[in-house]
Amino acid sequence: MxxxxxxxxxxxxxxxxxxSLTACGGGGDDADAKPKQSxxxxxxxxxxxxxxxxxxxxxxxxxxxxxxxxxGDAEVTYDIAAQKVDIGTEAEAQALVQxxxxxxxxxxxxxxxxxxxxxxxxxxxxPDANDGTTIxxxxxxxxxLIGASDDSAGCEDPYDIEGWKQGESHVLCESYLIPANAKxxxxxxxxxxxxxxxxxxxxx
Numbered sequence: 001m002x003x004x005x006x007x008x009x010x011x012x013x014x015x016x017x018x019x020s021l022t023a024c025g026g027g028g029d030d031a032d033a034k035p036k037q038s039x040x041x042x043x044x045x046x047x048x049x050x051x052x053x054x055x056x057x058x059x060x061x062x063x064x065x066x067x068x069x070x071x072g073d074a075e076v077t078y079d080i081a082a083q084k085v086d087i088g089t090e091a092e093a094q095a096l097v098q099x100x101x102x103x104x105x106x107x108x109x110x111x112x113x114x115x116x117x118x119x120x121x122x123x124x125x126x127p128d129a130n131d132g133t134t135i136x137x138x139x140x141x142x143x144x145l146i147g148a149s150d151d152s153a154g155c156e157d158p159y160d161i162e163g164w165k166q167g168e169s170h171v172l173c174e175s176y177l178i179p180a181n182a183k184x185x186x187x188x189x190x191x192x193x194x195x196x197x198x199x200x201x202x203x204x
Contacts, residue, residue, distance in 0.1 A: 056195025142176030
């Protein structure tokens with residue numbers, strides 16, 4: 001289920017529009033520079049049943065994929081599950097960017113993705129696991145907003161995660177601008193140069 005938040009954090013225009021809105025019309029599913037979020041309690045715990053697909057594919061809500069990420073000098077295997085997407089309002093989106101015209105007809109979408117450390121050494125630095133996360137709407141990639149999901153409920157700050165070891169789970173978030181009239185929202189996650197895993201949520 002996709003949850004609509006009544007008030008996403010939009011106090012000051014601190015968010016950085018990392019992708020021009022013309023990029024919403026296409027482009028690869030490669031990782032971009034990612035925002036860092038703040039810690040809070042996680043919600044909507046997803047059941048974990050690793051996907052059998054080896055290199056991407058569509059998954060049901062609550063279904064997890066398995067992927068490998070280069071964390072520092074070592075490789076770490078994660079179970080990844082997109083839990084939900086919070087959708088804000090056009091006014092909130094405009095408050096997050098310097099030029100309100102950039103957010104005309106757009107809303108803020110914040111994807112909550114749960115990562116579970118399954119194999120590999122404990123992390124010695126902030127994780128890069130969420131670098132493979134993107135948000136798409138009606139088949140087009142949204143515009144990445146750096147810093148827009150800071151302090152959003154349920155989102156953890158990667159900079160606050162220390163010594164992430166096997167068996168531990170954390171919820172990391174990404175924030176994008178997407179068209180307000182989009183019918184569906186997709187959360188994509190992929191390994192570097194890999195095919196994406198895709199979770200689809202209705203926009204309602």
